[in-house]
Amino acid sequence: xxxxxxxxxxxxxxxxxxxxxxxxxxxxxxxxxxxxxxxxxxxxxxxxxxxxxxxxxxxxxxxxxxxxxxxxxxxxxx
Numbered sequence: 001x002x003x004x005x006x007x008x009x010x011x012x013x014x015x016x017x018x019x020x021x022x023x024x025x026x027x028x029x030x031x032x033x034x035x036x037x038x039x040x041x042x043x044x045x046x047x048x049x050x051x052x053x054x055x056x057x058x059x060x061x062x063x064x065x066x067x068x069x070x071x072x073x074x075x076x077x078x
Contacts, residue, residue: 017023041049049055 011017041055049058
């Protein structure tokens with residue numbers, strides 16, 4: 001039998017965080033933000049690259065192209 005959303009949202013009585021001493025909300029949030037780069041992929045891209053490893057490999061293969069110095073040319077000037 002599946003639990004309803006209400007049952008999933010309620011904490012058990014033994015998890016009464018108001019009784020805990022010393023807890024600090026957001027204590028590690030800055031450290032988390034500094035080490036995390038979350039990107040939302042479009043569905044077609046997520047299908048082609050389903051894991052973090054596959055995304056990283058694809059992006060690493062593009063690094064040499066991204067680091068090339070290209071002269072700035074006006075649009076349409078060939």
